[in-house]
Amino acid sequence: MKDANKKNFFQTIFSDKKYRPLLISAGLFLCFDLGVLIPNYVFSTLLKKDAVSINLAGRQRMLSQKMTKSLLEVKNQQEAGSSFKESREELKKAYELFDDALDGFGRGKSVQGADGEPVYLPVVDTEKKRAILDQALAIWTPYKEKLQPILKADESIQFKDLEAAVEYARENNLKLLSLMNQLTIESEQVAQTKTGYLQLIQLIGMTLALGNFFILLSRSFKRMQIADQEIETANAQILQLNERLQADNIRLKSELDATRRLQQMILPKSSELESVEGLDIAGYMEPADEVGGDYYDVLNLDGNVKIGIGDVTGHGLESGMLMLMVQTAVRTLQEVEETNPVRFMDILNRTIYKNIQRMDSGKNLTLSLIDYSDGELKLSGQHEEVILARSNGEVELLDTTDLGFPIGLDDEIADFVDEQKIKLDVGDVAVLFTDGITEAEDIHKNLYGIEKLCEVIKQNRHLSASEIKDAVIEDVRSHIGLQQVFDDITLLVLKQKDTGTSLNSLQSQSLATVGI
Structure with missing residues (x-):
């Protein structure tokens, strides 16, 4: 290697006219x-x-x-x-x-x-x-x-x-x-x-x-004078480019800020979360860049509740734009009252797939959708595991691999879509998240991990959804410490509330027993 470098050096010296x-x-x-x-x-x-x-x-x-x-x-x-x-x-x-x-x-x-x-x-x-x-x-x-x-x-x-x-x-x-x-x-x-x-x-x-x-x-x-003139010319050009770049950066930052504000604006408001009967809901999303590629939403259309969480590959402006497309498509299908999970996912996928092809992008996303009604979750779509923390302390991990296919990766995914029903009792907690939490690194490159996430949820299951969310985010932050955040962090906590249905049922049974 050294001989080759020496040979290249001497060839350059003796062949280049400027050294003559x-x-x-x-x-x-x-x-x-x-x-x-x-x-x-x-x-x-x-x-x-x-x-x-x-x-x-x-x-x-x-x-x-x-x-x-x-x-x-x-x-x-x-x-x-x-x-x-x-x-x-x-x-x-x-x-x-x-x-x-x-x-x-x-x-x-x-x-x-x-x-x-x-x-x-x-x-x-x-x-x-x-x-x-x-x-x-x-x-x-x-x-x-x-x-x-x-x-x-x-x-x-x-x-x-x-x-x-x-x-x-x-x-x-x-x-x-x-x-x-x-x-x-x-x-x-x-x-x-x-x-x-x-x-x-x-x-x-x-x-x-x-x-x-x-x-x-x-x-x-003479050569130094020429070089100085060239340097001065180059410096002037660089200054002009810097000024243009600064202007472009300011414009781009404004556009990114606008996009970020738009993302935050379309996230569900507290009033929307509180309007869902039977569920205590808390959500959190923090992008790694100005614009994130994670998605979560809670839609309540006349009592038909649709909850979604997704993760676009990568992060940044392109991922953020794809997230906005997904949110729009999900809301549109919800508005037209499409309830069949297979058709819902298939139409959504074809819409996103064609947009990705038009964009000539290599992006895709994992997406899970939940339909909620009277303490029952209907889960479809492929994403991270869903964590169930029962009120008695038992913790379950629901694998979503067989419930769908990545959105935007292929034009036909209907054959891959399936649905799983989950019954929530009072005090049960369901947690949805993106890999920005489980794969968060500390300064020693150690991952946060699913086990630690389950443990924090289990220890705080008796708290409200918002308090559980805060406990998880605080623990993740403590783990990351001074390390840079490399991926978007999104968390959605669902906790079954006591709606009074069980109490009314018990009272009816008691009255029937005494003959009233």
Whole structure:
């Protein structure tokens, strides 16, 4: 993976035209740098050798004078009859160093340096140096021969040998000194020439590098100016878009608020819930977004009570609009007094299905409908379980899977619709809900669950429907805590009231028993 990323990186760098000036500048800088570093290394090596030549050429001047001095001391000591051994040793040492260095200048070899360590003395590398060396050798060769008897003598030296050497030294000492001085000066001039070349190369390389740098800097500034202009233009466009988005958001929020208010407006009012004889009813709906996709309703048409609860897939504006369609369709069928649960669900489904197809939407919903009359619930449609909490504390879960089919998923669902009858005694509680309650998460992703919901209902079954509703919502809220609410929450509590029918029946039976 890393190799592939590297390959893509280099392919992008070398193929994209916008990187080409940078690559060219970098390549030129590298060439200029190498063009300075390589000659610098070469000339540094040559100058190091020249330094040896200059040093030893300068030493040759000193040695030529030292030999003359030592030779004269030997002569004076010989004439005075004293020992000349020490002076002769100095002469011999100077002779050997001078001769060895002169030979090194002629053919290049390792000689003794100024610090006593061996160094390599390169052969003279110019015609002028060679001419100077030849002149020096022409003087040195006879001088060298004349010094041999003196260097080899033990106790005394032949007068004629000593006199000949001294006389030759006097005649040629200054000439030899001058030649060695010329050799030194010539070596220095050669080194200075090389230094000049090196400085010129460095100057040219630095000039080219600086020129390349300023060209790159100029292009970079120009590109930055263009980029700044593009950024300013983009910022201006973004500001315009933000202003438009803010305006659109304000408009959309107004539309969502209007839709939400519309949803709240069509929910059953307290007076409608209280108008249902025999049932204590309490409802609650809280959308996760501005507009919810849950549905509940209670319709009372001349004593025919229709109770519905549903959950559209997802939430938001589209789900909310589908919920409004369902509410309208249910009310319409209730108004035309359609009482057959199969026909009711089938007509409702076909209406919603065709609207969903026209909307090109993938939405559908689960829906349960209850017809209530005289303590009896007739349940149809597929939705979440219905919880029955009997007055004696028993809790039942009614599965609605076999009572219907999701609305809007298929155009024909009549074969799937069925009805289940449930008898409610006084104090019995029926609870309908959406999965926004049972699937509510806490901060640890733990679900609220059906078991906990049943337990809360069981513990509060003796309370009114409104109080049971409040207890459930409070417990769900406590479970959610600081966690975000991800789904709409809807709850519908039905509690059978004591209508007096049972009491009247009991009184009639008592009167019949006593013969009244």
